Amino acid sequence: MIAPDLLNKVLAAGVVGAGGAGFPTHVKLSADGVHTYLVNGAECEPLLRNNMVLFDEKTPFLVETAYKVGAILGAEKVLFCVKRKHVSQIDKLRLAGADVFEMDDYYPAGDEIILIQEATGLTVPEGGLPLQVGVVVNNVETLYNLGRAMEDAPVIRTWVTVGGAVANPGVWSVPIGTIASELVALAGGETIPNPVYVDGGPMTGTYRESAEFSLGKRSNGILVIPSDSALVRYETMPVETIIRQARYACCQCTQCTMVCSRHLIGYELEPHKVMRAMAYPEQRTPEILKMAMLCSDCNLCSGLHGCPMQLSPRRVNQLLKASFREKKVKFSFDKALDGPDENRPYRLLPSKRLVRRIGLTGWDVDCPFMGEYAPLRVDIAMGQHIGAPCIPIVQVGQEVSEGQTIGVVPEGALGAPVHSSVNGSVESVSDSSVVIKARKG
Numbered sequence: 001m002i003a004p005d006l007l008n009k010v011l012a013a014g015v016v017g018a019g020g021a022g023f024p025t026h027v028k029l030s031a032d033g034v035h036t037y038l039v040n041g042a043e044c045e046p047l048l049r050n051n052m053v054l055f056d057e058k059t060p061f062l063v064e065t066a067y068k069v070g071a072i073l074g075a076e077k078v079l080f081c082v083k084r085k086h087v088s089q090i091d092k093l094r095l096a097g098a099d100v101f102e103m104d105d106y107y108p109a110g111d112e113i114i115l116i117q118e119a120t121g122l123t124v125p126e127g128g129l130p131l132q133v134g135v136v137v138n139n140v141e142t143l144y145n146l147g148r149a150m151e152d153a154p155v156i157r158t159w160v161t162v163g164g165a166v167a168n169p170g171v172w173s174v175p176i177g178t179i180a181s182e183l184v185a186l187a188g189g190e191t192i193p194n195p196v197y198v199d200g201g202p203m204t205g206t207y208r209e210s211a212e213f214s215l216g217k218r219s220n221g222i223l224v225i226p227s228d229s230a231l232v233r234y235e236t237m238p239v240e241t242i243i244r245q246a247r248y249a250c251c252q253c254t255q256c257t258m259v260c261s262r263h264l265i266g267y268e269l270e271p272h273k274v275m276r277a278m279a280y281p282e283q284r285t286p287e288i289l290k291m292a293m294l295c296s297d298c299n300l301c302s303g304l305h306g307c308p309m310q311l312s313p314r315r316v317n318q319l320l321k322a323s324f325r326e327k328k329v330k331f332s333f334d335k336a337l338d339g340p341d342e343n344r345p346y347r348l349l350p351s352k353r354l355v356r357r358i359g360l361t362g363w364d365v366d367c368p369f370m371g372e373y374a375p376l377r378v379d380i381a382m383g384q385h386i387g388a389p390c391i392p393i394v395q396v397g398q399e400v401s402e403g404q405t406i407g408v409v410p411e412g413a414l415g416a417p418v419h420s421s422v423n424g425s426v427e428s429v430s431d432s433s434v435v436i437k438a439r440k441g
Helices: 004-013 050-073 087-095 114-121 140-150 181-187 230-236 240-250 255-259 272-279 288-294 313-326 353-355
Strands: 037-040 077-083 100-103 135-139 157-164 170-174 195-199 207-208 219-228 368-371 377-381 405-410 423-428 433-438
Touching: 004 140, 037 050, 037 114, 050 135, 050 140, 050 157, 050 368, 077 114, 087 100, 087 140, 087 170, 100 114, 114 135, 135 140, 157 230, 170 181, 181 195, 181 219, 195 377, 207 230, 219 230, 219 433, 240 272, 240 313, 272 288, 272 313, 288 313, 288 405, 405 433
Parallel strands: 037 077, 037 135, 077 100, 157 219, 170 368
Antiparallel strands: 157 170, 195 207, 195 219, 377 433, 423 433
């Protein structure tokens, strides 16, 4: 089991998964029986380049940290999982002493359940956690933040790809709470009229009409894309409209199920059945509706790749998951898994083909590291992780320093503290965020 003093450092530093739901990392590291520690460097989402930039800039530090964490966990094996196309980064990792598992270039290779199966041959049980098969997975930025936590440095910056239709795409290291529009301007501004802004990657990110949103610990991308693209239509259409359309358009062709990434590894997730049940209430049963909880949100089932009727089962699954979590509905999964579908190798979607299908080929470019950015003001959210939002512990007018704790986890709740990312003075405080004006010099 990981040493209590290190767990305390990880908790105090506010380390959470730098992607996905932002699961507090000190909880993930507190289990016994770990035999494999995986570093997820798959760079799964199109257009994002954070992992490769971190490998280029911080390889020795990352490798040293990974083996420290692996040793403390008692893991017999520490593996960096990287797509084999990234030859330069793989060479750097091996030169620094890393053991690298080379992956094929398909989407969504970075889903941790799929990553575990590819790298170890083990299948995480339906509705289960990697720890149940003796594996811990961290992505590259989380690993970097773990290394910093070992040096008593809290999480106050995030690495962000600014890409898509901007003049000078790149990756920046920015303070938590930076406003996205400032980074778009830093990248030379938009090169298309009336764009939509993606907070994250194009397949699983949040689509916004404005870039006036703040970045958090999980922020890894700001993408500028055309407002008339199919991606925007699928991600902004009201889910009620999708369900209504499913009543007359869903022909139960099963195409969404055939391409479902979780179904292909053996999970009993059949999106076509969920769509039918939502369209016709009399067909709703717990056995069908609970399938939504197995969805990884990869988005392959939508009309971009799966549904020929231009529907989005993923959006319907998201609605169900949110409803179940809000109502605290728990499901049990006890299916004995038989392993991957025998047709899986023939149904994988190569990343380049995906980029063409979603209309982003012209913007799928390498992004250099552009350095650190120092904003004049930050808006730091109190809810940057799965679990309960933090409680602000600062007041308007108070002077704060970089790394100072400004939000604490409610007693007994799941979460991680939040810190000031700049030196400055507090301008406003609410239950949801703290705004700080940076001090010059």
